[in-house]
Amino acid sequence: MRVIITGATSMLGGALIEECLAHGAEVVALVRKNSPKIARLPKSKQLTLVEAELTDLHSVQIDLPCDVFYHFAWDGTSKETRDDPQTHLNNVQYTLDAVGLAQRLGCRKFIGAGSQAEYGIYSGKIYPDTRVEPILSYGIAKYAAGKLSRKICDRDGITHIWTRIFSVYGEHDSENTMIQYALRQFRAGKPAHFSAATQMWNYLYETDAGKIFYLLGEKEVPSGTYCVASEDTRLLKDFILEMQQVYGNGAQCIFAPPSNEKMVSLDPDITSLVEAIGWRPQTSFAEGIRKIIEKIS
Numbered sequence: 001m002r003v004i005i006t007g008a009t010s011m012l013g014g015a016l017i018e019e020c021l022a023h024g025a026e027v028v029a030l031v032r033k034n035s036p037k038i039a040r041l042p043k044s045k046q047l048t049l050v051e052a053e054l055t056d057l058h059s060v061q062i063d064l065p066c067d068v069f070y071h072f073a074w075d076g077t078s079k080e081t082r083d084d085p086q087t088h089l090n091n092v093q094y095t096l097d098a099v100g101l102a103q104r105l106g107c108r109k110f111i112g113a114g115s116q117a118e119y120g121i122y123s124g125k126i127y128p129d130t131r132v133e134p135i136l137s138y139g140i141a142k143y144a145a146g147k148l149s150r151k152i153c154d155r156d157g158i159t160h161i162w163t164r165i166f167s168v169y170g171e172h173d174s175e176n177t178m179i180q181y182a183l184r185q186f187r188a189g190k191p192a193h194f195s196a197a198t199q200m201w202n203y204l205y206e207t208d209a210g211k212i213f214y215l216l217g218e219k220e221v222p223s224g225t226y227c228v229a230s231e232d233t234r235l236l237k238d239f240i241l242e243m244q245q246v247y248g249n250g251a252q253c254i255f256a257p258p259s260n261e262k263m264v265s266l267d268p269d270i271t272s273l274v275e276a277i278g279w280r281p282q283t284s285f286a287e288g289i290r291k292i293i294e295k296i297s
Helices: 009-021 038-039 085-104 137-156 178-187 206-218 236-247 271-277 285-296
Strands: 002-006 024-029 048-051 068-071 109-115 159-165 167-169 191-195 202-207 224-228 233-235 251-257
Touching: 002 009, 009 285, 024 167, 048 285, 068 085, 068 206, 085 109, 085 137, 085 233, 085 236, 109 137, 109 206, 137 159, 137 251, 167 285, 178 191, 178 236, 178 251, 178 285, 202 206, 202 236, 206 224, 206 271, 233 236, 233 271, 236 251
Parallel strands: 002 024, 002 068, 024 048, 068 109, 109 159, 159 224, 167 202, 191 251
Antiparallel strands: 202 233
16 A cells, blocks of 8 residues: 655654554655655655645645545644635645645545534534534634535545544644643643633543554545544543553643633544444553653653
8 A cells, every 4th residue: 555645744643654664554644845854754665755745735735645644734723823814815825725735646545634624513422423613713614624625526436535633742743732731831840820611521542543544544544534533532721630640750730720612522432433444542641741741761
């Protein structure tokens, strides 16, 4: 099997590449020119790097036929640009350009990275077919990209897998996440401050996410939408307190009083995903946190 991946240097891209190489698959990784994150990718004869920007997807020339196309790349994921309409309208076009490239390479399957943001603020169990009501431009565009790319794939006989990714964490996570913030505070001997953290949450470790995406490409999975998450859903405060306990060494957490503000709550159901790939996430939250602590120590 040969796969092609946009966003190859991201946390998800890197985890997927590691999993593909471990199973003997060949990988074509699209990377931005001079990206400092290229250094994190493994050195392997099975891995081919191709320099390309998102704006190049409609015209980039690649002479290697591929079986599966993974589209992870997405502009405007920072807090400052998540609600910029033009940025995310462009991302919809880039997704359609990615489908066009998949066609040219002879791919039999297209796997896109959607988001839990497509559901908006929802209280209750979230299934793949739960109604979507995105609020930010980011979530609106993810939903539009998924629906429009599905239409093209259906028309051209390409299996279309749209994943709605929940909260993935790990050693290669952004420095701006809650977990990374907390661990920095703990290392500095300072208390970490949080909201009341009374909403439901779900964390999936990066290597488990890489395994899930590999299996979605390798297995005969039918076209559809799949929630990508772990089976461990509980109060966010419980995760934070478990992280404090794993870190030890006098780590301190301070929580704000509860408020009436509506907050995103994550309680995904992954039954259809597990049935499709025949595998369920293996890494506990505590184990994942230990791995991150070992990495930064």
